[in-house]
Amino acid sequence: xxxxxxxxxxxxxxxxxxxxxxxxxxxxxxxxxxxxxxxxxxxxxxxxxxxxxxxxxxxxxxxxxxxxxxxxxxxxxxxxxxxxxxxxxxxxxxxxxxxxxxxxxxxxxxxxxxxxxxxxxxxxxxxxxxxxxxxxxxxxxxxxxxxxxxxxxxxxxxxxxxxxxxxxxxxxxxxxxxxxxxxxxxxxxxxxxxxxxxxxxxxxxxxxxxxxxxxxxxxxxxxxxxxxxxxxxxxxxxxxxxxxxxxxxxxxxxxxxxxxxxxxxxxxxxxxxxxxxxxxxxxxxxxxxxxxxxxxxxxxxxxxxxxxxxxxxxxxxxxxxxxxxxxxxxxxxxxxxxxxxxxxxxxxxxxxxxxxxxxxxxxxxxxxxxxxxxxxxxxxxxxxxxxxxxxxxxxxxxxxxxxxxxxxxxxxxxxxxxxxxxxxxxxxxxxxxxxxxxxxxxxxxxxxxxxxxxxxxxxxxxxxxxxxxxxxxxxxxxxxxxxxxxxxxxxxxxxxxxxxxxxxxxxxxxxxxx
Amino acid sequence: xxxxxxxxxxxxxxxxxxxxxxxxxxxxxxxxxxxxxxxxxxxxxxxxxxxxxxxxxxxxxxxxxxxxxxxxxxxxxxxxxxxxxxxxxxxxxxxxxxxxxxxxxxxxxxxxxxxxxxxx
Numbered sequence: 001x002x003x004x005x006x007x008x009x010x011x012x013x014x015x016x017x018x019x020x021x022x023x024x025x026x027x028x029x030x031x032x033x034x035x036x037x038x039x040x041x042x043x044x045x046x047x048x049x050x051x052x053x054x055x056x057x058x059x060x061x062x063x064x065x066x067x068x069x070x071x072x073x074x075x076x077x078x079x080x081x082x083x084x085x086x087x088x089x090x091x092x093x094x095x096x097x098x099x100x101x102x103x104x105x106x107x108x109x110x111x112x113x114x115x116x117x118x119x120x121x122x123x124x125x126x127x128x129x130x131x132x133x134x135x136x137x138x139x140x141x142x143x144x145x146x147x148x149x150x151x152x153x154x155x156x157x158x159x160x161x162x163x164x165x166x167x168x169x170x171x172x173x174x175x176x177x178x179x180x181x182x183x184x185x186x187x188x189x190x191x192x193x194x195x196x197x198x199x200x201x202x203x204x205x206x207x208x209x210x211x212x213x214x215x216x217x218x219x220x221x222x223x224x225x226x227x228x229x230x231x232x233x234x235x236x237x238x239x240x241x242x243x244x245x246x247x248x249x250x251x252x253x254x255x256x257x258x259x260x261x262x263x264x265x266x267x268x269x270x271x272x273x274x275x276x277x278x279x280x281x282x283x284x285x286x287x288x289x290x291x292x293x294x295x296x297x298x299x300x301x302x303x304x305x306x307x308x309x310x311x312x313x314x315x316x317x318x319x320x321x322x323x324x325x326x327x328x329x330x331x332x333x334x335x336x337x338x339x340x341x342x343x344x345x346x347x348x349x350x351x352x353x354x355x356x357x358x359x360x361x362x363x364x365x366x367x368x369x370x371x372x373x374x375x376x377x378x379x380x381x382x383x384x385x386x387x388x389x390x391x392x393x394x395x396x397x398x399x400x401x402x403x404x405x406x407x408x409x410x411x412x413x414x415x416x417x418x419x420x421x422x423x424x425x426x427x428x429x430x431x432x433x434x435x436x437x438x439x440x441x442x443x444x445x446x447x448x449x450x451x452x453x454x455x456x457x458x459x460x461x462x463x464x465x466x467x468x469x470x471x472x473x474x475x476x477x478x479x480x481x482x483x484x485x486x487x488x489x490x491x492x493x494x495x496x497x498x499x500x501x502x503x504x505x506x507x508x509x510x511x512x513x514x
Numbered sequence: 515x516x517x518x519x520x521x522x523x524x525x526x527x528x529x530x531x532x533x534x535x536x537x538x539x540x541x542x543x544x545x546x547x548x549x550x551x552x553x554x555x556x557x558x559x560x561x562x563x564x565x566x567x568x569x570x571x572x573x574x575x576x577x578x579x580x581x582x583x584x585x586x587x588x589x590x591x592x593x594x595x596x597x598x599x600x601x602x603x604x605x606x607x608x609x610x611x612x613x614x615x616x617x618x619x620x621x622x623x624x625x626x627x628x629x630x631x632x633x634x
Contacts, residue, residue, distance in 0.1 A: 084589075084591070146595055146598075149599075150598060150602065153602045153605075153606065156606070157605055157606060157609055160609060160613070161609065164613060164616065167616055168620075169620070170617065170620030170621050170629070170631060171631050171632055173613050173616035173617045173620060174617060174629055174630070174631065174632055175632060176613050176616075177547065177610065177613040177614065177617060180606065180609055180610050180613060181541070181550060181554060181610065184554055184558075184606045184610075185541065185554065185557070187602075188554070188557050188558055188561050191561045191565075191595075191599060192534075192561050192564065194565075194595070195561060195564045195565045195568055195592075198565070198568060198591070198592065198595075199568040202589070204591070244632075245632045248632070249632070313632075
């Protein structure tokens with residue numbers, strides 16, 4: 001009976017948030033409390049299911065789920081020579097991303113209970129949050145390129161509407177407009193690539209396409225289009241300018257969720273590079289391009305963050321830099337493309353940094369959301385002396401600061417050290433620039449620490465209260481995770497990251513399931 | 515209907531390139547937010563036309579079973595994809611236009627040069 005449930009988990013984990021998105025609105029008509037309990041139960045169930053699926057996948061290997069077939073494993077219908085149905089493929093990498101996404105969403109939901117309470121339109125807020133969650137998980141679980149486009153659009157629409165949450169503010173609408181233009185453009189580019197593939201191979205399935213691809217000139221164009229689309233959506237230089245705008249204007253919890261959304265397009269980039277194309281590409285050239293894009297993102301992100309005076313916007317620019325670190329490591333991993341040596345360590349480091357990025361930036365955005373909740377301000381020049389009244393928030397901010405800047409014993413240190421070591425063997429200059437950027441990152445956040453939390457007590461903030469316990473609890477949980485991962489990174493690397501990295505390198509397993 | 519006589523060479527694909535080109539041009543060089551929205555819709559139409567043109571098979575019929583001739587039918591995946599994409603495009607366009615309305619309410623203009631408080 002349990003096996004029967006596990007078989008259907010991939011689709012359930014997408015369907016439950018999707019169902020919840022619209023059901024929540026109805027419960028919201030009854031009362032806020034009913035809605036919150038319902039949403040809590042749904043997210044709790046999703047979290048439980050994703051963990052069950054994760055345990056199954058880490059022990060038994062990947063799972064496929066064919067929509068509309070008589071059995072979930074029947075990828076190719078009888079009398080057909082190729083798959084025509086929508087197929088979900090969940091391997092170690094997908095479930096790794098899935099667990100991160102659902103956990104962050106769960107924590108953000110608990111944070112939002114109090115932080116979004118005073119605003120109107122919270123029913124729609126939760127609806128959009130659940131839609132965003134469904135879109136992100138869909139991107140991570142689908143094995144079908146067209147489906148990827150659909151989920152990308154779902155995530156874009158929900159994300160853009162959430163960025164414009166403060167509709168009375170001009171800047172929010174402006175940021176949301178940029179977000180939706182960039183998001184829909186990148187989704188349309190994906191659709192264009194889908195059309196190129198369909199015209200040549202009559203197929204949409206990633207694994208099947210990987211098997212039959214002839215690496216023609218059109219496929220190279222499709223790769224360029226896909227790389228552009230996903231790098232744009234992940235917020236890499238030169239198309240990074242939407243990111244600080246959107247993250248800076250969205251409410252704190254939304255920004256934390258949008259970080260996960262852009263990590264999902266990073267996942268899609270990995271899937272396309274490794275599983276769809278694999279060794280058929282000139283991996284060295286492409287790897288160099290990705291690594292250089294990453295290096296530029298690190299440089300631009302950090303140097304632009306230094307001059308910001310809006311809390312959210314500043315973290316948005318460091319998010320650009322953090323994506324740069326991931327791209328750098330993944331680029332090196334792709335250029336080497338081996339399951340041994342420093343190339344594999346770089347790939348592991350990149351994936352490890354995805355996990356740490358979601359936690360660190362999530363924590364920082366939640367802190368900025370807490371400061372906004374307590375003071376109603378985001379401008380660093382107007383804030384000051386908050387540590388007196390908000391000491392726990394201040395402690396969590398310091399933890400997040402150390403993690404993002406890569407100081408031991410935080411998780412950011414563990415993954416960044418892996419990045420420096422492996423990238424140094426690839427190209428020493430890259431590694432040195434990355435280390436320097438990390439130091440700058442510390443400078444950026446020390447500036448924030450001083451201007452927001454330290455300094456003399458300001459008169460208008462003398463009556464500021466510490467944020468409610470549930471918000472502190474969420475920040476505390478993330479902080480504990482940050483420290484635990486930082487103290488014993490080897491457990492996480494061996495148990496979680498290693499299978500995910502192997503799933504990318506041994507792409508034959510993913511392709512062979514179709 | 516004689517399909518072979520209606521040969522139009524590569525005209526659909528040329529149209530696709532032109533549509534996407536105009537759309538990208540509007541995205542990059544137009545200052546009016548409505549024109550940027552139009553640019554996105556043009557790209558979308560171009561991609562949809564591309565999908566539909568790829569779905570065309572010489573001598574095959576649309577998969578409509580009522581009064582169908584006994585010749586081969588096309589496999590209707592590109593048509594299904596295009597329908598989905600049109601619906602999604604509708605939602606995205608509506609959302610973009612509503613943002614344009616919000617921007618107009620707040621700034622009093624939809625000139626992208628003047629609606630720029632977020633920079634640096």
